[in-house]
């Protein structure tokens with residue numbers, strides 16, 4: 001350390017996530033371990049729904065987009081309008097352990113993709129205090145490969161807009177396939193996404209998961225970008 005330079009303190013990071021079937025939780029644990037290895041102090045908040053909805057009720061609020069999906073996929077102007085007007089469902093969550101996040105240098109927010117933001121995460125965004133001015137990095141799991149419009153934009157654009165309304169800014173985003181989909185009866189949706197992965201990327205869907213080379217590389221890049229951001233940030237709040 002250079003003489004006269006204040007010792008760098010470890011950045012305080014809060015990782016918040018919701019996970020219904022465990023995949024986003026696994027990603028959250030991996031990120032926590034990796035960021036601790038890189039020198040961060042990490043706290044975790046797991047969002048728990050007051051009452052988990054029946055699997056067949058969950059998609060009902062998402063149905064209005066289905067007849068409009070071709071328009072959505074083909075027409076960027078329509079997407080922009082849709083993201084402003086669509087109804088984002090929320091789901092009641094148990095009281096937060098950390099209800100004010102103002103003391104953290106970075107916040108990581110993890111959600112499964114339920115077409116858009118998972119309902120408990122939307123409730124967290126509407127509830128939590130202290131987001132103003134905070135850099136928030138979002139991470140997500142979804143079944144499919146990283147299709148630019150259907151997966152990435154459909155999730156992260158509305159999320160970025162919500163963060164913006166809270167005065168926070170999206171610092172980065174990470175998307176990993178879980179190669180898991182709960183619908184419908186015999187893994188039909190997973191079979192569709194596996195097929196799309198081969199057709200659109202020429203790679204098996206497994207490659208985009210945490211156990212595949214592209215998923216693992218995306219996690220490493222995301223963590224490297226976060227540590228670069230905190231290393232270059234000269235305005236960490238005082239400790240204590």
Ligand SMILES: Cc1cc2nc3c(=O)[nH]c(=O)nc-3n(C[C@H](O)[C@H](O)[C@H](O)COP(=O)(O)O)c2cc1C
Pocket residue numbers: 018019020021022023024025058059111112113114115116141142143144151177178179180181182193
């Ligand atoms: C209501 C609902 C909607 C979903 N929508 C999508 C979707 O749009 N794209 C996708 O690839 N997977 C979708 N999935 C699958 C989940 O995103 C995927 O299984 C995720 O990895 C689950 O994360 P978890 O185990 O942390 O709950 C959906 C799942 C549910 C329950």
